[in-house]
Amino acid sequence: MSDIGIISAYSLKYETRSSLESWDMMREAIEGVIKKVDKGISPKEIDVVIVSNFSDNYGNLLHAGPLALEYLGNTGARAFRVENACASGTTALFLAHGLLKAGAANNVLIVGFEKMSGSPSGAAANEVLAKAAHPSEILAGASFAGLYALMAKAYMDRYGLREEDMALVAVKNHENATRNPLAQYRRKVTVEEVLSSQYIAWPLKLMDSSPLTDGAASIIVSRNPKRYTDTPAFIKGISMRHDYPGVFERSDLTILEAIKEAAEDVYRQTGLSSRDIHVFEVHDAFTIAEIIIYEMLGLAERGRGASLLKDGVVWFNGSHPVNVSGGLKAKGHPIGATGVGMLAEVYWQIRGEAGERQVKGAEIGLVENHGGTGATAVVAILSR
């Protein structure tokens, strides 16, 4: 498709409550990603900075673009903030890729951050999240747990999925997180522990849900990646698709159409299929989401997603490991940083730098990141 590639990545450790202010988190991510370029880069070589951030209710910061330029040390670049709910980070990559492809920039720095503990209370944090739903859902007082619960219920009714099947997503991703020093929750959980956790919206329990997280992550994307590193992660394909924002507006609650369309688009762009991918980072905001994502990405037939968990396919040592970082569930889900962090993880995997969680021989990776209940979905394939 092009020679555009990621040449550096950085992430703060994801945490429940960071001692840093949101702007300090952003600053560390910017300074860190500049320092990590193998052959070095000057701030003046960055033409555009895209800030990915969800809500100023969390971090108390707006107009973060020019501040990012100050921290970068290049106020001569251009900067702006982008928001597409939980898919803000990969929306930034979608835009960066377009700018680079058009020759409108040579190097784009993407920095995502969210300090969700900056919100006055846990309840308030969920109210802020809910603003990413359809207005009719917002006015009805719906939570994302409630909306994903509708999908889980529909899926269980149609395909006989059980709560213990969904629990396996949490068990797998928590096990993966034990190998990731950047993860928020580095402890194993059992199926029993997941099943006995509190219901937040039947059939979903607390341990089916991703947590509130403070975090920041950053990448640099270049038109001339080989100038900056011998081992970039080339962007082989990227697609952004949308669906109706409201769950109530969709004819089938057991699928996430925008993800399916984006995946098909990216497979078409690259000539690859899900079988060719060595490592997947996907948007497991709730356990049911990961199971549906398997199917949307073509890893499993409709209604058969959970079999991949039972057969070991998507575990760390399986043939198609998913969320070896720990995923949103255990690595954490700092909204604006999430998509950027996924891209960083695949970059490290492809370079063989993922330490204890390195997937052997990983050369091709896929990122699936979506917003709300899937009204925005971005799928990207990266490779050596």
Place this chain on the structure above:
Amino acid sequence: MSDIGIISAYSLKYETRSSLESWDMMREAIEGVIKKVDKGISPKEIDVVIVSNFSDNYGNLLHAGPLALEYLGNTGARAFRVENACASGTTALFLAHGLLKAGAANNVLIVGFEKMSGSPSGAAANEVLAKAAHPSEILAGASFAGLYALMAKAYMDRYGLREEDMALVAVKNHENATRNPLAQYRRKVTVEEVLSSQYIAWPLKLMDSSPLTDGAASIIVSRNPKRYTDTPAFIKGISMRHDYPGVFERSDLTILEAIKEAAEDVYRQTGLSSRDIHVFEVHDAFTIAEIIIYEMLGLAERGRGASLLKDGVVWFNGSHPVNVSGGLKAKGHPIGATGVGMLAEVYWQIRGEAGERQVKGAEIGLVENHGGTGATAVVAILSR
């Protein structure tokens, strides 16, 4: 520069307290701008929708991109939200122009909205605004009135500007607003009234400040404008520049460097100078700002901005009318909509559709829109 042009514009009347929800405001702006295309356009011809919105604290809406696609009637397009404080709307144009120039889109719809009355109280509304300042200013409890007051004081000290000189900006823009049915405040004010209004941050008074406003505006920008209208507003030049976010970081408080650089850039792109422009819409968030903007745009020498008010140059019947819409001061300042509304005004002026406020023979117009205390500035020149 290119044949890219605006082919339609729409604006809700700006109001102090709208009876509409933020999403209904966005919906009206989208449906309205589609209907207003002279030769008609199908929603399927829109490839990208860019939403310009400042804070979800006001409108309680996030992830507005896919919702905009639903209202448009084309979920097959791409959408995202962009934020650069008060310059969000023209940042959206900067991005749209880049996409169109690169051939990555044929038609981009930009919709800006802000429902500032959605914030719990007036004080809270100002706290939200302050998040667009530098973190050190945020932590110090600075307000934008306070920050612009620093500039006003420095300017008064150096050039002998008086409070009654600044008051003329408010008097002029309020008079202009009486001719604009879209304006929030359609009443004249006198110098005495401005001078006797309450100090909000000496030397700035309430009547030196733009108000809190509910509003939405929209435009469509096309690669093939003549296909959709015989009288588009061509984008002859556009530039986005940045400065340090903090007023305390700048060596000279009497200038706004990013505006100057953006203006020089646009004059270079177009071969035009300020003398060639028939109508100006500029970012008079505070009266002092408009005076400094005159100088940054080259309409007046340094320190001589206020003379344009005294000499009549920038009044409705002057040689270089500025803010014939009423400006932020009297038309209103619904943050996310502001830049889009300025572009809409110049579009109407160039087409000769501005009714009672029409500047005779207006063929070339300039928009200056900035964020925060000038850390982001966009200048664009439009022409027949």
